[in-house]
Amino acid sequence: MERFNNLLKDHLSKWALVWFGFLFWGSIFSAFLITFFQNISHFYLYVLGYLLGLIFGIISKINKWSWIN
């Protein structure tokens, strides 16, 4: 259990912003896209939203934008 905790801690210390960008901001971007583009397939909007979130997360990690979470 302690080994798992250490692995998780180590992983999140490096990748938390990327995960947060991908899942948190990806969900929010998707919701905005669906709100504004109701005629387009939701599947594509979800893919685009989560892709934008992932890019936002990576940019945040590079720039150390801890404010995103």
Next chain:
Amino acid sequence: MDKLARKESLDSFEVNPAQDLSLEEEKKIARSFMGRVEWEMIVIGLTQFFVWLGVWGLVINGILPIWMGFLILMVSTTFAYLPSHAGQHGHLSGNKKHLAWVDYVVGQISLIPLAQSHDILKVTHLKHHAHTNDPSRDPDYKHTHTGSWLKSALQVHFQTGDRDERLNEMIENWTNNEPKFKEAVDRGALVSLGFFVIQIVMAINFPLETLFLWWLPRKFTVSYLGVIFSHMPHRDLPVGRHADTRFWANGIIRFFNHSMQIHAMHHMYPKICHHDEPKAIEALRPYMIERGIPGADKIPERIINNPLTNLKSI
């Protein structure tokens, strides 16, 4: 709006030369204001949390429009920090050991809208008290001593993460050298991990609600705290118990500033409850003037429900 109790005293006050202004006498007076359970903060902490919870429920069920929920929580979330702060100083338990759990439980519940760990805020805040305005040891230094309130409002968001290397060095140093500090940080890290996961789960299920009812109000509140609780009382002041905090005003009435105009009292005696500070200031005013606390000579003899807007920013 109430008027100052005795406005004329602002210009005419003089310390009574016969009064005993010794440190012992000052402490004796200060102690008379310590030791009670600050029930007001318990009420504020729990109330604002239930408002937050209630607004979430009403918005999710379509009873309240999201924009209205957003506006309500932008205000109520600003009340989330002070109850935790009171708990950090033991005010919620009256510093009674058998009630210490109240400090933690209410403090942590109150911080849910801010998604922060009470333990981590406590240990870093106590370091702020111990080393106020010291650039190498005050965790709040970087967002406090900025050129403008706007810079503070932005800078405070970089307090966490890798960006503030100076703060990271402090935390690493205390973690390595102080076992109790490390224990608190480890406990707090679990709470922070919980908030990290919960926010993601909420965003997946309720994306716009999470943005407008949680993320934005707490970011706004953190900026508000950086400006009103750190920048205004401490900016550009030196290290020193009677020199590191000022009395100040910004033209906005005292209660909208969470009484941070009188934050100097808190730094002089942190064990005095927030709601007892006006009475304590009245009693300790001659000592504050004698010690040269910035702005102490400008405060009125009586501090009631007044705005203190007569205090000029110093």
